[in-house]
Amino acid sequence: MRFSASQLQRQKQSLSITPQLIESIRLLQLTHAELRQFVEQEIEKNPLLELAPNDGGALGDVLSTSAEDPHIGARENDVDEPTRTGAPEQPMQWKSTRDTTSIPPGQSLALGEFTASAETLHDHVARQIALTAYTPQERLIARALSDHLEDTGYLQVDLLELAGSLNVREADVERVLRTLQLFDPPGIFARTLSECLEIQLRQRDRFDPAIATLVANLEMLAQRDFQALKRHCGVGEDDLLDMLHEIRALDPKPGNRFQSGGPESIIPDVWVQPSPGGGWQIELEPDTLPKLLINQTYFAEVSRVTAHNSKDQAFLNDCFQNANWLIRSLDQRAKTILKVAAEIVRQQDAFFEHGIAHLRPLNLRTVADAINMHESTISRVTSHKYMLTPRGVFELKYFFTVAIASSQGGDAHSAEAVRHRIKAMVAVESPDDVLSDDDIVVRLKETGIDIARRTVAKYREAMNIPSSVQRRREKRLWA
Template sequence: MAMSASLHLKQSQSLVMTPQLMQSIQLLQMTHFELTQFIEQEVQKNPLLEISPSDGAPAPVSDDGPDMSSDAAMAPRSDSDWFETANTGQAERLTKELDANFEPDFDTDQAERRPDSPELVGQWKSMPGGQGDDGNDFDMDDFAAAGLSLREFVNQQIPFAVSGAADRLIAQHLVDLLDDSGYILPELESVAERIGRPVGDVERVLSILQTLEPAGIFARSLSECLAIQLRQKNRLDPAMSAFVSHLELLARRDFQSLKKLCGVDEDDLLDMLAEIRRLDPKPGSAFTRSASETIVPDIVVNPAADGGWNVELNPDTLPRVLVNQSYYAEVSRHAPRDSADQAFLSECMQNANWLTRSLDQRARTILKVASEIVRRQDGFLRRGVDGLKPLNLKTVADAIKMHESTVSRVTSNKFMMTPRGVYELKYFFTVSISSAEGGDGHSAEAVRNRIRAMINEETADTVLSDDDIVDILKAAGIDLARRTVAKYRDAMNIPSSVQRRREKKAMARIAS
C-alpha cells in the first residue's frame, strides 16, 4: 500500500483556560482575607483601580487645595491655622488676659488622690484616648509586653538549679528540645552522643530540670509527666506509681485490673482517679500564645416579615473597588497614540474592568448558592440540627443551573451567619440515610446529633448499647446498621457502652 503525505482541514471546538478565566475561578474560592490581599496587590499594580473608602472615612483631598463642594472643605482647621489667620489680634489679647489672670484653679484634694483611685479612673475613661463606652479607643493592655515563652521561663530558672558549665550546656540543649506541651524526646542516648557527654550526666541534669516550674515539664511520656507532678506534691506512693504506670487500663475503664495492680479498694481508687484528674497533662501549653483568627461570615440570614428568610451578603466582606474613568480619560488625552504609554493604559483599563466584573459575578454566585441552601435547609433554621436535611453539591448545582465544581468552590471556606450561629457552607451538605418507613432520608449529621443526645442522657443504670441505639433509631424511622452506629460513635470520640458504664459508676461514687 502506497503511503503519501497530504493536508486536511479540520474544524473543532475546545475549551481553553485563559489566564483571566483561571483567575476568575481562583477569585471564586478565595476567602475574605485572601481576596483583600489580592485586591491590594492589583491596586498597587494598576493606577486606574481605587479602593472606595468605607462609611465614615474622610474624603480624599486633592493637592490643588480644598474643594468647597466636598465634605473635606467643611473640616475644622488645626490650631496652627487658627493662629495664622486674621484673628492674630484676638489671639494676642487672649494671651495677655491669660498671663494677667494666671491663678492656680484646680482641686488640691484631687491632686493628692492616688492615680488609680476610682474617682480618677472614671474621669480618665471619659477623656479623649480613654476607654469609652463604644470600646473603639485604645487600651493600655494592648501596649503590654508579650508574655514569656516556655523556654524563656525555664532559662530564667536554670542558673539557680544547675551549676557547672558542662551541666548548663546539657541543660540548654535539653531546653531546646522542649515542645509546646513541655515534653522532650525519650532518646537520651542520641542527645548524649550529639553533645559528647555520658548518658549518666544527661539523665542527672534531666532529673534536676524536672523539678523546675511548671510542674511536669521535661517528661518523656504522659505517665512520667503525671508522676513528676505527684512527686512534687509528695503523693507518689507505690499505689499511685502503679496507677500512673498503667494509664492504658484507665483509658479502657478497666477499674478491676487497676485495683489489683495498685492493691487498693474501690474507694481509694476513686480518690486516686479524682487526684489524677486535677493534674495538667500538658504543663507547657499555658505558655503557648497563638493568634486567634476571627471568622467573618460572607452571608447573613435573618428572619423575614412574611415568615421566610432574608439572605444577604455581608457588606463588610464586599470589596469596594472603583475604576477611575476620569483619570483614564485625562491621561489618554495627553498620551500619544500607538505609544507604549497608551498600550499600558489600555491594558490597565481592560484588567480593571475585568476585575470589577469578576467581583460582581463572584458576589452574585455566592448569593445564589447561599439562597438555595437556605431554601433547602429551612428545617435546620427553624428546629436546629434535627431539622437538617441530606444535601449534596449536585442537587444545588442543578437547581441554580451551574456546574458542580462551581458550587464546590463557592462553599469552600465561606461562612453563613444564621439565627442559630455561624456555620461553614460545607456543613449543610451531608450524606443521606435511608428511612425505615420509606420517604425522604435523614441527614447523617442529624442522626449523629441524635445519637450524641441519647448518650448524654444516660445514667449509670441506663447505658445504651449499640444494639439499643439501633432499635431506638429504627422506631424513630431511621434505618441504620449496628456497625454504622459504632462508626459514628467512634468518630465522636464516645467510648463503648461497657466503658461508659464503668465511668458513670465511678463518677457517681465520686459525686456521692
C-alpha cells in the first residue's frame, strides 16, 4: 500500500458560542435585582451608557400582550433607542431636615428617608448588657456570648471553647449565660428548643414537674403521641390539654420579632389582569426593566476629539458597540419573558378562571414548541421570575407540574391540583371520619384521578400532613 499527501478543500458548518452570546444567555436567568446590579456595573465601565427614568415609553408600549396573542407578532417591532442631547442632570444634594426653607416650592420631604431604622436583636441585647451591673470580666463574657447570638435568639457556641479563648473559667461563662437568659425577649440565649421553652415557662412560673416532662419529650409531641405523653407526665386528658395550650402560647424563635435587616419583598416581573374584551392582559413590570440610553451627543463630541488617535477611537467604538449590544439584549430579554409568560397564561387559562383545582399538567417542551424556543431558554426564563395574578403571586415555574393519569380516560391531572384536593379532603375531616391514604386513593379515583397510595403518602408528607392515626388522635384530643 502506497501513501501519498494531498490537499482537500472541505466546507463545514459549526456552532461557536461567542462571549456576547454567553452574556445574553446569562441575562435571561438573572433576577431583576441582579440585572439592575449588572446594568449599574456596565454603566460604570461604559461612558456612553446612561440609565434613563422608566416612564413607560416606547419600550413599555411594546412589552405588553394578550393571552389570546401569545406570540406577540406585530408587537415585536424594532424599537428606536432615544438619545440624550443635553448634559446629564446633576444629582440632588442632601439637605438637613432642619433647613426646610431651602426646599423648592411644590416639593416635600421624603419622611421615609429620615425615619429611624428598626432595632435589631443585637442592639436590644447590647442595650440590656450596658444597663446590667456586671463586673468588667462579666461584661466581657456577656459581649462575647452576644456575638454568637443568632437572629432567631438561639446561642450557637461551645462554652468550653469560648472560656478558653477568653482565658476565664467555664463556670464563669455559665453564670453569665444564666443572667443573659433572663433578658428580654423571654427565651433568648437558649441552646435548644427545650431550653428556650423552659426559660419562658420559668419566667411565667409555670415550670412544674409535669410540664417539665412534656418539654423533655417534645419528639412525642411532634409525633402527636398523646397517650404516651399522658403516661410520662402522669396527667389526665384535661391537664394535658392545658399544658399544650401553654406550650402553643410560647415563642419557639423569640428573636424573630426583631428586624435583622431590610424587609425582603417579591417584585413581580409580569402582571396578569383580566382584559376588558375577555381573556387576559399580560404586561411586564416597568420597575424590573432598566432602560438604557446612549448619549449620542457625547459620542459625537468625543469622536471629533479622538479622530486622530486610533487607540482612543477604537476604545470609543468598542464602547458604542457594547452599549448597542446591551440595549438589544435587554430588549430581547424582556420580549422573551413576555412571550413565555403569555404562553403560560394561555396554557393555564382554567387556573386563572377557576383556581388551583383546574391547574393543568405542563412541561417545558410544550411551551418551547409553542413559541419556537429551546427548553433550556424556557428554563432560564422561568427561574426566579414571578407573576402577579388576581389569585396571588406565583413563580413561573409553579405552573409546570407533572401529569397524573385520569382513571376515566380523560385529560391528565396536574400534581399540584391533586395535592390541593388532598389538602381539602383532610381539612374537612371529622374526629370520627378520618381518611386513610387508601380512602383518599378511592375518593380521588371517584373524581377521575388515578393515583397510587404511596404517591398520596408522598404528597401528604410533603405538605406536613400527619398520618391518619396521628390526625385521629389530635382531633379527638381537641374535639
